[in-house]
Every structure is written in structure tokens, then in C-alpha cells.
Amino acid sequence: MRRVAFPAPRAQQQQQTPLFTNAKLRLAAVIIVACSILLALPVVLSGFLLDIAILILFWSYLGSAWNILGGYTGQFSFGHAAFYGIGAYTSTWLLVRHGVNPWLGMVAGGILAALFGLGMGFVSWRYGLRGPYFALVTFAFAEVLRLFANNWEVINGSLGLQIPLIRGNSWLAFQFEADKRPYYYIILVLLLFATLLTYVLFKTRAGFYMRAIREDEDAAAALGVNTMRYKLLAMAISAFLTALGGTFYAQYLFFIDPGIVFGSHVSIEILIRPLVGGVGTVLGPLVGGLLLTPLSELTRTLVRNPPAFIPFAHLLQGRAGLDGILFGLLLVIVILFIPEGIIGSVRKRLDRHHGGHNRADREL
């Protein structure tokens, strides 16, 4: 019998990647500079500007949370108000009725929202809901929660809950009436955490599976990805983070009611920023938040008390709806002209220039 000589397995060719490429170094530098600016910002900001800065971070954070489910995993949720409301109501109810520390309430709300999300996700995906059907069902779930909260006496129904105020700043009580800067740092930490999590997720196996599900769910399933498990994972993370934001909001404004936290406008506000910035990109929600939040706050202020130096501005006085018109227009324009969002279209352009070599930039 002839012996067949099999060629010895060739040693796996190790790809030599230098620890720091130029692009990576540049990226690190950018991140360090950005972080130090963000850390130093409250020192110079106060009053209205500080409020806006907090809101920018806040909505960017919620956008990042949504992005994990809606962007990476491609499960377009239209009902994130559900998680947001659960977070706000859990911590506030525990605080008002049982005197539980809001920090604990925050975690409890996050866990509860994650559980709710797991239940909702499991039922929806078990019955094969995808795309617009999934969007509709998440929307319906959020509306059911709103109506339910409206009628539930235990959480004070449609009257809402008021958080008892204390004077001055207290980290323990999560209230900073005297100086709002701590709010800024809290939401900054949350945002950095969410962004980092998204970035890390991008690199892990789970993150690849999630993107595979987004690109082609059937193909992913055929290749052995447990699609249900990874969709549920994305749902749980996204719901948990969104609920933390809900608690933050409650502790920031001290009043919640079912319309404010469960209303469909919350879901829209949450998803519009990643949409404008770029769905499924790490930086998309941040860019979207940075653009849209000041825009909507400024229009609101402009309508409330128009500045004298702009001619005809007094005609705007009390004209409700201007900010909404602007938002609606912006949504239409973004979808028509930059459907991939700002980051998405910038990346496309970069790819064209660099022939796709600029990997570090692409990963954001």
C-alpha cells in the first residue's frame, strides 16, 4: 500500500500587528483630549449652559443605550420609554413610599427593566416578530405601561410622584439643589461607561454575533449563532442602561408622571439622536446628542422669550410648536439626505479616500 504523505500543517502565520499603529495613537490622543475637556467643562459652565451640557450628555447616554439593541443588533425598538419609565418609577416609588436610597433604587429599576425587556423580547422573538412588526410591538408595550401607570393607584396614577426635596447637595440622597455640577459628572460617568461598553462589545464575540444578526438573521442562525440568546443579551443591556437614565431624570427634575416618562415622545427622543448621528456606530449617539439637544433647547428658549436683537423675533413669542416643526423637518431631511447618519456618511467618504485602510477610525 502506498503511503500518502500528508503535508505537515503549516504553522499558522502569525499576523504581526504593532502594538500602536499611527491611527491608534491618534485615536488615543483624541480620546484623552476629549475626556479632559469634558471633565473640565463644568468649571467654566453655569446656569443655563450647564443645564444644556447635562442634557446633551443625558440624551447621548440614552441614545447609546438604545443603540446597543436598535443599532448593533438591528432590533429597531420604538418603545424604549417602557424601560425609561420603569427606571424612573421604580427608584422614585421606592424612595417616596419606602425611603429606599435612590442609588439602590436605580439598580433595582435597571434590573426590573432588564427583566421586563427579557420578557418582552422573548415573547416577541419567540413568535418571530421582526422589523416593523417588532417596532410596533415595542411601541404597544410602552403604551400599555403608560395606560397601566395612569390607572394604578399604588404609584399614584396619573397624578405622578414628587420626590421630597432636601436643601443643599447630598451625594447620598442623589440630590444637588445647590450646585448642579455633580449631575454633570454622574451622567458623564454613565455616558463614558455606556460608550466604553459599546466599544468593548464591538470587539467581543457577542458583539460580532449581534452585528451578524443585524446584517442577516437567517444567515447568522444557519451558521450556528444562537440568535435568540444574543438578541436577549442586547435587550437586557439596553433596557438596564435606559432605566438608569430614567432614575437620573427623576432625581434631576424631582417629578414624574406616566405621560412624562412612558409617553411615546420619550421613545422618539431616545432614538432620534443615534439616528441622526449614525445608527450602529459608537460615536453616533454622541454626535446626534451634541447637535440636536442644544438645537431643541435653543428653539424652546427662543419661543419662550425671543431676544430683542433679532428682527421680527417677537412674532415667535409663545408660538408653540416651532421646536416640533424643526425636529420634524430635521428627521425628514436626515432620512432623505444622510440616511446612514452623520458618522455613517463620514465613514463612507473616508473609506473612499483611504481605500478602507483606516481601521481604527472605522471601528467607531
Added chain:
Amino acid sequence: MYLTRWPSSTRHIVKATAVAIGLLMLLGLLGATGRDAMSDWYRTHALVLRQSLISGLLIGGVYSLAALGLTLIFGVLGILNFAHGTLMVLGMYLAYLLFAHLHIDPYLSLVLTIPALLLVGAVIQLVVINRIMTAPAHNQLVLTLGLALLLENLFLAAFGAEPRAIRSSYTSANLFVGDTLISLPRVYAFVIALLLGGLIYIVLTRTDFGKAIRAVAQDREGAALVGIDVASVQMMTFGLGAAAAGAAGTVIMPFFTVTPTTGATFNITAFVVVVLGGMGNVPGAMLGGILIGLVEALSAAFLPGSAKQLGVFVVFILILLFRPSGLLGKGRNA
């Protein structure tokens, strides 16, 4: 997608309705004579029950017409139009303006509001929707959402947030059948809505234009291949859908107040109806409208507080989960 195919289970639905009516009559007979707790409950609630069945049926006809427009748009263009409720509100404001300034009766103003909405719909499709026909579903959804937001806030800027209403001579005219009160304008609205719905159905099934619409709904490329101008059919369909919504808004104006955000509620109702009847199914939307009208009226009468919508939403979720192709559809993956 077969726009005008009657749901395969129509026969069962008709049978079930007949059985339900028979049971109700039996219950009525028993209730009038019986002595047990069930009969007591029935005697005390009989009037409420009859009243809500009537008002549910009447408003259901209007839902049918509005939902018909939505399902038509979905069937032909494949787009979930989140601005549908807002288009209905546009019809309401038009009727209000025509009545308040020109003293045109709202039913008569249909002659103006229907062409107006037809035009608005066609223009919206031509200018905006046409560009996103091949975009991912969520982008289409967000675009119509943006349109809704835009229109809603335009109304807010133009009319303010206070509710507007038409008060004409017959606004509070009533008809008594036995001890059940029937509001006349609601009857008019019901009849006109059904007539218009029927008209659209006839246009779809009996005319060449309707045939073209159905062809595009079934197979866009195939329709283009046999010489149908797909783009203009899509434009006209969107106009037709918008006109249906506007007409529904116009006919309810005599007994309804309108605010800029009224559209949101109607939008949701229309979506529930469309999903219930099977997305893209015209007869399904007509039947589903009546059904949802009844569900809403009954849950308003027998559920506490603002739980009226809750009943509708629970139905919505259950339908989405268990029969996403519609209660009347062929089953799960049809």
C-alpha cells in the same frame, strides 16, 4: 400581496357573528326572565351593553375607512405610514375651517376635503416618500414619523392647542330605538364612511385603475413589465390613502373636537385595525375597523378609568404575537 382578496376565514367570521348575536338575544331573553346572578348582571347592564354596541359599531365604520387608507398604502407601497392619523386631523381642520369661515356643512365639504387630501397625499409621495421606497424599513418609519411631527406642530402653530369643534343644528340630534339612544351625526358618519369604503373597494375591483393598483401590490416588477406606470400608481395610491383618512376626519367633525395631537390616538387605532385585518388587506381593514370600534366601546363601558385604550392595546399585542398576518389572515407566515 392580494389587496382585495377576502380573508379566507370570512365565512367563519360571518358564522361566528351570527352565533354571537343569537347568543346575545338568548341572553337577553334569559336575562329578562331569569332569577340568577347572571341575569341580574344582565338586567342592570343591558342598556349600557346595547348602547356601547351601537356606538362601537358606528365609530367602527369610521375606523374602517381610515384604516382602509393605511392598509392600501402599506399594501401597494410597503410603507407603514405613521403620518396617517395626522392626515386625518388635516381633514378635520379643513372641515372646521370650511365650516367656520364659509359655513359649509361638513358633509358637503367632503367634496372639497377629499380632492384636497388626494392632492396633499400625492405631493407627499412624490416629493418625500418616493425617495425612500427602497430604504430600510426603520428609515421609512422614521420618515413618516418626522412628517407626522412636522404636520402636528404646524397645526399647533396655526390653530393653537385649544380644541376646535363644529356645532351645527344636528350635532345633538338623536334617535331613539326602544330605550337605546342613537346619535344621528354618528349614523351619518357611519353610512358615509361605509359608502366611501365601498366605493374604493369597487374602484379597486372593477376599474382598470384599480386593477393597476392591485397589480403593483402583487408584484411591482411584474406590473412594470406589462406596462403599468408603477411610480404614478404609487403616487395615486398614497393620495387615495390620504383622501380616505381625510374623509374619515371630515365625517366625524360634527361630533368630535380636534386638537393638533388628536391624530396620535387615531393613528394607533388605525394601526391596530390594519394589523388585525392583515396588513395590506382591504376587506380585512373594513371588518377590523368595526371589530376594534366594538372592542373600544365595550372596554370603555366595562373597564375602569382610562382603560378604554388598554383593551385595544392588549388586542394589538396579542394579534401581533399570535397572528401577525391578521386575525382574518391565513395564519402565521402568510
